[in-house]
Every structure is written in structure tokens, then in C-alpha cells.
Amino acid sequence: MLRIITQWTEAKTELRRICDRTHDDQVVHKEATVREVLQAVKRLGDRAVLDYTLEFDHQKIKPEELRVSGSELDAAYQQVSKELLMAIQQARQQIEAFHRQRVPKSWVHFGEDEIVLGKRYTPVDRAGLYIPGGLACYPSTVLMNAVPAKVAQVPRIVMVTPPGKDKVINAAVLVAAQEAGVDEIYRVGGAQAIAALAYGTETIPKVDVITGPGNIYVTLAKKLVYGTVGIDSLAGPSEVLIIADETANPVYIAADLLAQAEHDSMAAAILLTTDSTLARKVVDEVERQLMDHPRRTLTEKAIAHYGLVAIVDSLESAAELSNDFAPEHLELEVDDPWALLQNIRHAGAIFLGSSTPEAVGDYLAGPNHTLPTSGSARYASPLGVETFLKHSSLVQYSPIALQKAANAIDILAKAEGLPSHANSVLFRVRDQLNPET
Amino acid sequence: MLRIITQWTEAKTELRRICDRTHDDQVVHKEATVREVLQAVKRLGDRAVLDYTLEFDHQKIKPEELRVSGSELDAAYQQVSKELLMAIQQARQQIEAFHRQRVPKSWVHFGEDEIVLGKRYTPVDRAGLYIPGGLACYPSTVLMNAVPAKVAQVPRIVMVTPPGKDKVINAAVLVAAQEAGVDEIYRVGGAQAIAALAYGTETIPKVDVITGPGNIYVTLAKKLVYGTVGIDSLAGPSEVLIIADETANPVYIAADLLAQAEHDSMAAAILLTTDSTLARKVVDEVERQLMDHPRRTLTEKAIAHYGLVAIVDSLESAAELSNDFAPEHLELEVDDPWALLQNIRHAGAIFLGSSTPEAVGDYLAGPNHTLPTSGSARYASPLGVETFLKHSSLVQYSPIALQKAANAIDILAKAEGLPSHANSVLFRVRDQLNPET
Structure with a gap:
């Protein structure tokens, strides 16, 4: 089921195909639908939001039901087990501890001639978090999503998530939102939720930045509203790439590959190994673990279409293939992972050594699990506090500093054909040199 | 010509209109053209690039002429004055000095139970800079654009800029590119240039991130290729908002407003002042300075459509209007600009005090002049070294750390219906606790 490839060029081709798996031709058709949803919500507000919720989510919601009520929020705590609440609290605490490290801070630098330069960081006014629902x-x-926004001190954190059967939102989701400090929650999903956050409606506030993963409609909507609001990234299906040598345990590797594949039939699970014996054992072990898997059909589909084992001649070759792929998750299941790390240039999150399955990072370690997918780790970073911060440059010149700079500015402004740029400096300097005029 | 508004609600409405000035209805039509260009360049490479250059830029270029040659680069130094070269060098040095401050650095944190967490920053492999040409x-x-990429240690910096008459690229642009460390320059502009950088052609390399301002076609192309590559932002026309009190000099304010307006007939130039006498003097002075302005028609058009003076009752009110507008450039021409700064939440770059015209920042002070426009300072930041860097999260757990985390991960994974996530941890812990099995 899980294929083994031994040829370098075939491995490259297959990895390229898997990396590009989201670029399907139906996107243009779906984009037309999403555009229509965006326009309708922009024009009609709540009414359009509710109509699309009925059409797409089959839930008939009244305007006053859009926002999740206080009693519903309270009730959620009764519906989750004590163990789950404690696990959520532990995860929240560890995610917060990691995200509090090295948060960008405002600074000013005092230079010669009383020049002051700096950067001033401030949070966005409002953040909108999209949380998938459905199954x-x-x-x-x-x-x-919420913890980094909170660490960034965003004053108003808004969450949207699609209503399930009987308009219900999952209790664990509601508890997590309250533990993380989300200020308000709306029962809406899909492109209509993104539209509501981008433009605002009577009930749902317009936000400044929208984060969180979603299906293809949500992702297309985020791309279209980008520029009206900020977005974190365009998330594709999830993926893991594991580099393993002969020291790796095939049972663990198989579980890690399946932990990716069980997310989504479009998820990708790739093993690059120098050890052909390991490769065969992993293939067998994947079959074995799949046998009684509760999501067997979906997981098998992902493994069949986007699963791959490639045998490579060295760990350096594996790193080269991995850099081309730029995986969302990268596991280095090798004897000396920190040595191999030096060869890695692009990956969302890197898990080092045999006691670090990706699941540690998915839930508890602290670093964010919202990571660049589909090769975007070539240029993008994990979601973080920075996603909810922006900065302004600060510049203050003194009269003497301006005098010293005037000549160079005059020359550059005139070279660019912008005389008022030059004048804005020259008028000031002239007055300084002849204060009586 | 420059209108004065005294009503708060009218000021709010007008500022909203000016902020939204780029959202014109022709965009959808232009987007169809841009999509066609992108598809053609993706499919046909250089041939499409050259065809569109002939069609849009009226320059017939051969494939081997696309890349600017070494002799052309050498010759550029003969064509710029010694003063201009020195001004370029001084600007480069000061931009570099600013951008070298507080560059994000990789770090690891060693926690309890031998847990290692961290962030590892690496530059993108290739950056593509778009430099406008034309007039x-x-x-x-x-x-x-190039200096921050260089400070980020991007290994390959590629520049594109449209050819002028007789296929020529401006000599000062070529000199600046060489001084800043650009590796290669291609004679192509418009959407076809963005397409070439996003997909690669026979001659022009595919890059990872595209930065730099351009016209509406360039901006639409950047939005459409976002996701295939990273981009800096979607730049709209430039804008300045000046907050001034009775201590401000109307001659300087007028020059600063015109320095914005002279860029583009879509540029916005706004003054918010507590002093109605100053307001009238600025209006008169703008008229006077416009009289012999070499770009009078264009500048007058900008002032007429997107120029505005609003009289406000307090500096706090001015700050509130400014925060709603979220200007690209903000000048605080007031007695105590650092006090007023505390009321400012959103702006691309902030210029403090009467000796700091925006032109200082445009050319020489050091902070970047590529700034968020059209209200995007609510969520976006200036171009910087970070634009060319990304990071990976690092996670290493020890066997004992994994044992301690296992229960919480198990609970969370099962709550989310993801059994292989749980197994990936439980299999490891089981073996650790029973090493003989």
C-alpha cells in the first residue's frame, strides 16, 4: 500500500507531485462561489450569513443565536471530563510559556546629532480566529490560535466556528476558548464566516487579522479578503516528512506516518531513509496498524495517494529532498539529529530524536501547530505572537541632523524628479540658517 | 483647492473615502487580464514574457537581452554624477545600519527533563525585487528592498524592472542595485515580471518571496501568486497624514503635503490640526508652492481628490481620526510629539517633530520606506529583514519528558478522535517502561 521508491529522480518527481497536491483545477469554480458569498455578506450582513449557514451547514439559526451565549459557555464545563479540562489547561500553560519567549519589544536608538530611530510594536485591535468544525x-x-493573540495583548479576540447538528458547538472547543481568553464566539463557518470577520455584520465585528485553518472554501475566502484584513497563511492539507537512519524504530515511524494520514485523505506522509530494511518494516507495520484503525478508509486513502517511502544513499541526500519539499512537519529520527539539522533549510517545525513524535508538538510542547504547508515553509513561519503584532518605524531628526542630511536628500529627490521632497527639507534648513527671515 | 473641513462626522466620512480610494470597480476587469498573463508565462515562459513586454511596454527584446549585461552595469557608473553615487552610498550605509539592529536570532531553550525548544531563523533561498520604471x-x-534582503543573507537576490525607451534601464537604478548587492537584474515589468518570478522561466529564476511596489497590475499579480510564493504586501498609492498644532510652520506642512501628492494623482495628503489659522495658511501656501511645480497637473489632481484639511478640537481627536485611517506616513508636527505618540496605535512610519519631514525617512534616515498603505497599518508592518527570513520551531523531548507528557497527549488526541496521534506516543512510552519487549 505504502510505496517504496529507490530511484533519486523518481523520488524527486513524486515529492513534487505530492507537494503540489492542492493545486487542483476545481479551484477556479469554487472561487466563483466564494466571491459570491463574500459579496453577499458584505452587502447584506447577518441575513446572508444566516442564509448560507442554512444552505451549507443545514442549520437554521436566528440572528440572536449567532453568538454563543454565556449559559452555553458555562454549560460546556459540565460536559467535558475533569481529565480533559486538566489536559487543556496544561497545554494552554505550555503553549503560553513558549510564546512568551522572545516576543518583539519596542525600542529606540539615540544616534549622533540627536537623531532618534526606533520601532514601536503594538497589537492589532481585533483578531478573528477560524476554528474548523464538522466531523x-x-x-x-x-x-x-488564541494563546498567541492573548500574549500579543490583542484587546478583542473573536472566534468563529461552524455549528454542528442541532446548532451545537463542541464543548471541548468552548472550554478551550474560555481557558485561552477568547472574548466572543460566533456560530458560523465557511466562507461566510471569513466574510463576516473581514467586513463586519450587525452582529459579528470586523477584525484586523484572521487566522486559523479551514477547508478549501475558507482558504479561498482568506486569500480573497487578504488586503482588506491581514491573514496568517493559506493552509493546505497537513504533511509530515520523516528522515530516518538504521537506528530508527519502524513501529514508531509507522505510527507517526499514520498520525499524519489520519487527519485528512489529502494528508501526506513521507519517509526518507538510508536503510532499506527499515523501509520494508515500516511498510509492513503501517499495514498492521491500519488494520483496526477507526478511520481506516480515510487514512488508507491518504497513504495510497500521498504516502511514500524513498530509500536514499545518505542523510545529506535526504536533507536535500526535504529542503525541496519544505515540509510542514519534519522528524529527524536519526542517531545525531542536531548534526543533520545543519543541512535543513526549510521546514515548519522540526522534531529531533526518537522520543519526539510530532504529536508532542501538536498538543503540548508549546510551539505552534499552525505551520506553513504545501512548500510554503520556503518563505513562511509558524503562527505566532508576531502574527498579531505590527510595528511602526520611529524617526526624529534634530535641526543639525537635518542640515547634515539635506544635501544627500536634495540630490536623491532631484534624481527621482520629486522637487517637493527636496523643498520639504530645504525650506526647514534655510530657516534654520537664516532664523530672522 | 485643498478643502477645509470643520465637522467631525464629515471628517470621518471623508477620511474613510480617501482610505478606500483604491477599491475601484475596474479591478475585476483588470484581474482577468492579469490571470491571463500569469497563465501564459507559466505555460510559455520567456516567450510570453517577451510578447507582453512588446505589447505593454512597446519594447522588442530578445531572450538574450532580458538579463542586464555586465557591460551595461559597468557603464551605469559612468552615467551617474559623483554626488549622486555618494548620496546612494550614504543612504545604503544608513539603511543597512538601521536594518542590522535587532535582527531576529535563532535560539534554543533547555527546560526540565532535558526538553529542548527553540526557533531557528533562516533566510529564503531567493528573493525577487520589483522596481517600478516608466516615467x-x-x-x-x-x-x-535590496538592503534588508542582503542583511537577511539571502543567497540570491534577483531584481526586475521594466525597460524604458530603447530598452534602457535608468543608470541610477542600476548603480543602486550594484551598491546594495543585487545579484542579477532582468529587463521586465508588469504582471509578466511577477509571473516570471513566481513560476520561473528559461531565463528568469523562480524565487521564494517577491517584494516591492508597483501599479495595479503588479499588485493584482502579487495577490494572485501569493501562496505560490511569499509577498511583502499589496501596495496602494502613497499617503501622508500630518497632525499639527499651533507651533507648526505652514510652509513646511505645505511642502510635506505636496511631497506626498507629487508621487501620484492617487496619492493622499491629509492635515489634521487644532489651529484654524494654521489650516488657512497651509491652504494658501499649498497654492503658492504648486504654482511653479514641475508636476503641477498630477499634483493638483491628487490634492483636489485626496487632499484634506480637518480642524479638530484636540490632539486626542486627531489621534483618534488618524488611528481610524492608519496612515502609511504619519507626521507629528506638534510641540510634544512623544507625548502624542502614546495615543497613536496604527501607522507605517511616524515622523516626530518639526525637523523631521517625511523625506528624511524616504531616503536617508534608515527605516524602510516600503510601508503598509490603504489602512493596512492596522495589521501590517514596514518591509524589513523579517520579510526575507522565516523560522522553524525546534522540539526535542527526552524519554522521561515523553513519559510525563503522555497522559495529557493521550487524552487530547482521543478527544479529537485521532488514535494514531495517541499511539505514536504510547508505543514509545510502552517500550521505555518495558525495554525487554
């Missing part, structure tokens, strides 16, 4: 329930995703 | 020549923009 799954992701309290961990709530924490991973 | 203008912007060596300063070359510096502002």
Missing part, C-alpha cells in the same frame, strides 16, 4: 473537534487548534 | 526612476526603492 472533527479541535480544542488544540483553539489554544494554538 | 520615474527610484534608486531609493532599490536600496529599501
Whole structure:
């Protein structure tokens, strides 16, 4: 089921195909639908939001039901087990501890001639978090989005998530949102939720930045509203790439590959190894672990289409293939992972050594699990506090500093054909040199 | 010509109109053209690039002429004055000095139970800089884009800029590119240039991140290729908002407003002042300075459509209006600019005090002049070294750390319906506790 490739060029080709798996031709058609949803919500507000919720999510919601009520929020705590609440609290605490490290701070620098230069960091006024719903329930995703916004001191954190059967939102999701400090929650998903956050409606506030993963409609909507608001990234299906040598345990590797594949039939699970014996054992072990897997059909589909084992001649070759792929998750299941790390240039999160399955990072270690997918780790970073901060440059010149700079500015402004740029400096300097005029 | 508004609500409405000035209805039509260009360049490479250059820029270029040659680069130094070269060098040095401050650094944190967490920053492999051409020549923009990429240690910096008459690229632009460390320059502009950088052609390399301002076609192309590559931002026309009290000099304010307006007939120039006498003097002075302005028609158009003076009752009110507008450039021409700064939440760059015209920052002070426009300072930051860096999270757990985390991960994974996530941890812990099995 899980294929083994031994040819370098074939491995490269297959990895390219898997990396590009989201670029399907139906996107243009779906984009037309999403554009229509965006326009309708922009024009009609709540009414359009509710109509699309009925059409797409089959839930008939009244305007006053859009916002999740205080009693519903309270009730959620009664519906989760004590163990789950404690696990959510532990995860929140560890995610916060990691995100509090090295948060960018405002600074000014005092230079010669009383020049002051600096950067001033401030949070966005409002953040909007999209949390997927449907079959799954992701309290961990709530924490991973809300905690960095809270650490950034965003004054108003708004969450949207699609209503399930009987308009219900999963209790664990509601508890996680409260533990993380989300200020308000709306029962809406899909492109209509993104539209509501981007433009605002009577009930749902317009925000400044929208984060969080979603299906293809949500992702297309985020791309289209980018520029009206900020977004974190365009998330594609999840992926793991594991580099393993002969010291790796095939049972662990198989579980790690399946932990990726069980997310989504489009998820990718790739092993690059120098050890052909390990490769065969992993293939067998994947079959074995799949046998009684509760999500067997979906997981098998992912493994069949986007699963791959490639045998490579060295760990350096594996790193080269991995850099081309730029995986969202990279596991280095090798004897000396820190040595191999030096060869890695692009990856969302890197898990080092045999006691660090990706699941540690998905839930508890602290670093964010919202990571660049589909090769975007070539240029993008994990979600973080920075996603909810922006900065302004600060510049203050003194009269003497301006005099010294005037000549160079005059020359550059005139070279660019912008005389008022030059004048804005020259008028000031002239007055300084002849204060009586 | 420059209107004065005294009503708060009218001021709010007008500022909203000016902020939204780029959202024109022709965008959808232009987007169709841009999509066609992108598809053609993706499919046909150089051939499409050259066809569109003939069609849009009216320059017939051969494939081997696309890349600016070494002899052309050498010759550029003969064509710029010694003064201009020195001004470019001074600007480059000061931009570099500012951008070298507080560059994000990789770090690891050693926690309890031998847990290692960290962030590892690496530059993108290739950066593509778009430099506008046409009527203008912007060596300063070359510096502002290339220097941060160089400070980020991007191994390959590629620049594109449209060819002028007789296929020529402005000599000052070529000199600035060489001084800043650009590795290669291609004679191509418009959406076809963005397409070439995003997809690669026979001659022009595919890059990882595209930065730099351009016209509406360039901006639409950047939005459409976002996700295939990273981009800095979607730049709109430039804007300045000046907050002034009775201590401000109307001659300087007028020059600063015109320095913005002279860029573009879509540029916005706004004054918010507590002093109605100053307001009238500024209006008169703008008229006077416009009289012999070499770009009078264009500048007058900007002032007429997107120029505004609003009289406000307090500096706090001015700050509130400014925060709603979130200006690209903000000048605080008041007695105590650092006190007023505390009320400012959103702005691209802030210029403090009467000796700091925006032109200082445009050319020489050091902070970047590529700044968030059209209200995007609510969530976005100036171009910087960070634009060319990304980071990976690092996680290493020890066997004992994994044992301690296992229970919480198990609970969370099962709550989310992801059994292989749980197994990936439990299999390891089981073996650790029973090493003989």
C-alpha cells in the first residue's frame, strides 16, 4: 500500500507531485462561489450569513443565536471530563510559556546629532480566529490560535466556528476558548464566516487579522479578503516528512506516518531513509496498524495517494529532498539529529530524536501547530505572537541632523524628479540658517 | 483647492473615502487580464514574457537581452554624477545600519527533563525585487528592498524592472542595485515580471518571496501568486497624514503635503490640526508652492481628490481620526510629539517633530520606506529583514519528558478522535517502561 521508491529522480518527481497536491483545477469554480458569498455578506450582513449557514451547514439559526451565549459557555464545563479540562489547561500553560519567549519589544536608538530611530510594536485591535468544525473537534487548534493573540495583548479576540447538528458547538472547543481568553464566539463557518470577520455584520465585528485553518472554501475566502484584513497563511492539507537512519524504530515511524494520514485523505506522509530494511518494516507495520484503525478508509486513502517511502544513499541526500519539499512537519529520527539539522533549510517545525513524535508538538510542547504547508515553509513561519503584532518605524531628526542630511536628500529627490521632497527639507534648513527671515 | 473641513462626522466620512480610494470597480476587469498573463508565462515562459513586454511596454527584446549585461552595469557608473553615487552610498550605509539592529536570532531553550525548544531563523533561498520604471526612476526603492534582503543573507537576490525607451534601464537604478548587492537584474515589468518570478522561466529564476511596489497590475499579480510564493504586501498609492498644532510652520506642512501628492494623482495628503489659522495658511501656501511645480497637473489632481484639511478640537481627536485611517506616513508636527505618540496605535512610519519631514525617512534616515498603505497599518508592518527570513520551531523531548507528557497527549488526541496521534506516543512510552519487549 505504502510505496517504496529507490530511484533519486523518481523520488524527486513524486515529492513534487505530492507537494503540489492542492493545486487542483476545481479551484477556479469554487472561487466563483466564494466571491459570491463574500459579496453577499458584505452587502447584506447577518441575513446572508444566516442564509448560507442554512444552505451549507443545514442549520437554521436566528440572528440572536449567532453568538454563543454565556449559559452555553458555562454549560460546556459540565460536559467535558475533569481529565480533559486538566489536559487543556496544561497545554494552554505550555503553549503560553513558549510564546512568551522572545516576543518583539519596542525600542529606540539615540544616534549622533540627536537623531532618534526606533520601532514601536503594538497589537492589532481585533483578531478573528477560524476554528474548523464538522466531523472533527479541535480544542488544540483553539489554544494554538488564541494563546498567541492573548500574549500579543490583542484587546478583542473573536472566534468563529461552524455549528454542528442541532446548532451545537463542541464543548471541548468552548472550554478551550474560555481557558485561552477568547472574548466572543460566533456560530458560523465557511466562507461566510471569513466574510463576516473581514467586513463586519450587525452582529459579528470586523477584525484586523484572521487566522486559523479551514477547508478549501475558507482558504479561498482568506486569500480573497487578504488586503482588506491581514491573514496568517493559506493552509493546505497537513504533511509530515520523516528522515530516518538504521537506528530508527519502524513501529514508531509507522505510527507517526499514520498520525499524519489520519487527519485528512489529502494528508501526506513521507519517509526518507538510508536503510532499506527499515523501509520494508515500516511498510509492513503501517499495514498492521491500519488494520483496526477507526478511520481506516480515510487514512488508507491518504497513504495510497500521498504516502511514500524513498530509500536514499545518505542523510545529506535526504536533507536535500526535504529542503525541496519544505515540509510542514519534519522528524529527524536519526542517531545525531542536531548534526543533520545543519543541512535543513526549510521546514515548519522540526522534531529531533526518537522520543519526539510530532504529536508532542501538536498538543503540548508549546510551539505552534499552525505551520506553513504545501512548500510554503520556503518563505513562511509558524503562527505566532508576531502574527498579531505590527510595528511602526520611529524617526526624529534634530535641526543639525537635518542640515547634515539635506544635501544627500536634495540630490536623491532631484534624481527621482520629486522637487517637493527636496523643498520639504530645504525650506526647514534655510530657516534654520537664516532664523530672522 | 485643498478643502477645509470643520465637522467631525464629515471628517470621518471623508477620511474613510480617501482610505478606500483604491477599491475601484475596474479591478475585476483588470484581474482577468492579469490571470491571463500569469497563465501564459507559466505555460510559455520567456516567450510570453517577451510578447507582453512588446505589447505593454512597446519594447522588442530578445531572450538574450532580458538579463542586464555586465557591460551595461559597468557603464551605469559612468552615467551617474559623483554626488549622486555618494548620496546612494550614504543612504545604503544608513539603511543597512538601521536594518542590522535587532535582527531576529535563532535560539534554543533547555527546560526540565532535558526538553529542548527553540526557533531557528533562516533566510529564503531567493528573493525577487520589483522596481517600478516608466516615467520615474527610484534608486531609493532599490536600496529599501535590496538592503534588508542582503542583511537577511539571502543567497540570491534577483531584481526586475521594466525597460524604458530603447530598452534602457535608468543608470541610477542600476548603480543602486550594484551598491546594495543585487545579484542579477532582468529587463521586465508588469504582471509578466511577477509571473516570471513566481513560476520561473528559461531565463528568469523562480524565487521564494517577491517584494516591492508597483501599479495595479503588479499588485493584482502579487495577490494572485501569493501562496505560490511569499509577498511583502499589496501596495496602494502613497499617503501622508500630518497632525499639527499651533507651533507648526505652514510652509513646511505645505511642502510635506505636496511631497506626498507629487508621487501620484492617487496619492493622499491629509492635515489634521487644532489651529484654524494654521489650516488657512497651509491652504494658501499649498497654492503658492504648486504654482511653479514641475508636476503641477498630477499634483493638483491628487490634492483636489485626496487632499484634506480637518480642524479638530484636540490632539486626542486627531489621534483618534488618524488611528481610524492608519496612515502609511504619519507626521507629528506638534510641540510634544512623544507625548502624542502614546495615543497613536496604527501607522507605517511616524515622523516626530518639526525637523523631521517625511523625506528624511524616504531616503536617508534608515527605516524602510516600503510601508503598509490603504489602512493596512492596522495589521501590517514596514518591509524589513523579517520579510526575507522565516523560522522553524525546534522540539526535542527526552524519554522521561515523553513519559510525563503522555497522559495529557493521550487524552487530547482521543478527544479529537485521532488514535494514531495517541499511539505514536504510547508505543514509545510502552517500550521505555518495558525495554525487554
